[in-house]
Amino acid sequence: MTLHRVSISTAVEACRVLEKLGYVEAKPRVGYFVRGPMQAQSRVRGVLEKDAHETGQRIDPADYVGVHERISVTLARGLQNPLKVDLAGAVCAPALYPGAALRDNMLRILRARSSLYDSAPRPDGVRKLKEAISRFSVSRGMHVDSDAILVTHGCSEALSLALRAVAGPGDVIAIESPTYFGILQVIESLGLKAIEIPTHPHTGISVDALEFAITHMGSIQAVVCMPSVQNPLGSVMPDAMKAKLAELCEKHDIAVIEDDTYGAFLPSPANSKPVKAWDKSGNVIYCSSLNKSLSPGLRVGWLIGGKWHKKIEMLMYAVSRHREEMSQLVVADFMAGSAFHRHMRRLNALLTQQRTQFVEAILKHFPAGTEVTRPEAGLLVWIRLPGELNADRLFESALCEGIRICPGSIFSNTNKFTDCLRLSYGMPFDARIESALKALARLARET
């Protein structure tokens, strides 16, 4: 405590972590004692390699993900009260999406046809859309052949297929901490284990911590990360870190599963390339969708499977056969010209303005000591409440006043983020939003 100037609870937590890693051992009523490093490593390796059911032991530090119940309860709870203001959904106001243009595209396509759905399209995706995605990829700093792209039912299906291709039940997946709760759900639903890697609000997943985990904690099958505008932190990894991540994982034969859903929100292609741009051997599986950027009602995502392309294609075909053609055509039309880029430019300008107003209001109204991210892009802020304030209780009390937030507890399999919350600034900032933020600030104090 003296050396590092930390509180008693931090010191105890540190000892617990070191115990999990096998570096210290707890002797009841006596304290923590250092163990030999060789012994520590072999213990961790041994535990990791055995099955939890076999040993009857809890597997540390990679855990079976058990957060789903908490996520489900939270999501279901959030639907029970009548809502006045929803700050929980990672989504922009409907008016900010080009819904009218998409409707016009669909009308045009329909008028040119005499019939609909009377034959099955290609299972890998409509060619025109794959070509449009290939061109879009150039703006993200990648050169991708359209044949290397598989169109999926959104980014969730892409992530699920990618994980199924590289790992099987019981395998360990490294994830960001905090991470998007959807990734925790997919990992849990596939019977995988997760190891949480510290992730910084500015620079994203810690490559150093990941390297440490790889070196000291036995086999990790894959890393799932959002290097460009992380959810919930909004962090953007510096290029040097992305290159290092790609190299590290290639060296250790660990698949990188990259979720680039928010990549299109980065205003300039400079310093915004995905990790995939540094991929030399097909070791990075790139997943993305238009769900956040173009339209929340769409289910058009895609992935670039690298060396797992064939396997993922087989898994995708086994699970859901072909995809419907219509929305693929509508999107292909929108992406073919400059409409998508113009839309994103306009959307990003609006979001920048909303972010400034939103963050200022939080700093103005929330209790002193509240920390809030100022992300470079996207539509989410991450807030840490000061002192002992608890965001799960805030979630409950806010719901009673018709305000929905995302409590930090659903972004991790641990209890590290119970004092955090995620808010969306996707709604235009107005008196209604400001009064909701004021109410949250008041409730946080009262909680």
Place this chain on the structure above:
Amino acid sequence: MTLHRVSISTAVEACRVLEKLGYVEAKPRVGYFVRGPMQAQSRVRGVLEKDAHETGQRIDPADYVGVHERISVTLARGLQNPLKVDLAGAVCAPALYPGAALRDNMLRILRARSSLYDSAPRPDGVRKLKEAISRFSVSRGMHVDSDAILVTHGCSEALSLALRAVAGPGDVIAIESPTYFGILQVIESLGLKAIEIPTHPHTGISVDALEFAITHMGSIQAVVCMPSVQNPLGSVMPDAMKAKLAELCEKHDIAVIEDDTYGAFLPSPANSKPVKAWDKSGNVIYCSSLNKSLSPGLRVGWLIGGKWHKKIEMLMYAVSRHREEMSQLVVADFMAGSAFHRHMRRLNALLTQQRTQFVEAILKHFPAGTEVTRPEAGLLVWIRLPGELNADRLFESALCEGIRICPGSIFSNTNKFTDCLRLSYGMPFDARIESALKALARLARET
């Protein structure tokens, strides 16, 4: 051979099966010898309970499914040659589907809207569609609350979700033999093992054989079956057998996963109810889609999850979040009135006529001794070639003449159906179809 009046190959195959079951053992160069029943049972149980990797032994009679390679190669091979006549796809001619009406539905829905996809619909499916499905279920002899229905991306996703809900890697699933190759792919992609249950062209899966397998072969997690118009056989289980199947599985706590994709092809609801209609405890997961009946280009399927509803909902949400609204609304409109029933009546009348012409042509042209099913409904016939004729070779030689068929080998994880093929009579019978059947007959003789 004398006692049962069977050929030498049948007798040898019978001995092999008995060996797999542990009832006889083979002594090299000597013959097959009967083993004691207790010993047999414990051997089978023991092997089944151990992991294949642990024992280094092949697991019998439930096998790891390894047919995917064969299916993929066959499907890919079928796309290489320019096609003149496709008899492989389980699909009707485009003109037989109400594509124009669906297009008009979509136009009408679009005109009433100013915007498209600018917000996310409910993840469990559009209410209007679920209500339409609930009403449709009555015509299938079931009373299902719309809240018990989950809308999926086609029947493949429904089957995949159902299997994931009830079983995990290494678990044993009983399937029909022959079975739809898509089910083999799903089972293989999930790391499950399959045990093939004899299935009769008239009466469907043998409940006696299933009961034998349950009693003698250790743990079976689920049965996947198509009781109403089986693919590829076209068989329809008698009501008494459906009731027995439901009861048997409930007694032994084995999930029934019922694929009712072709149920709508049964002309009258009498004797056409799905097994789900006999389900007392939520032990049957009902899966269906409109892919074959209404439109091959659609991805609208659904499932009734019974006691696994919550778990399946969670898995579905983790994998693919919500589904697009538009095609659900289009279908809901079509199913709301009498249009769907009128369409099916017309389609079934056409198919009955096509089937008669098709089967007659096969019997007229194919080699003497060829057996062909005369299914009550649907759009598929199953053909067994006489003597030593091989359908894999026929598949190859037919492709060279621009004709695509489905070889029997992809409908099983065993080699039991290499003399069989599946043909679709979904195309109107004309000179082109007749000459294709003539060509097939000639090639079968030459092969």
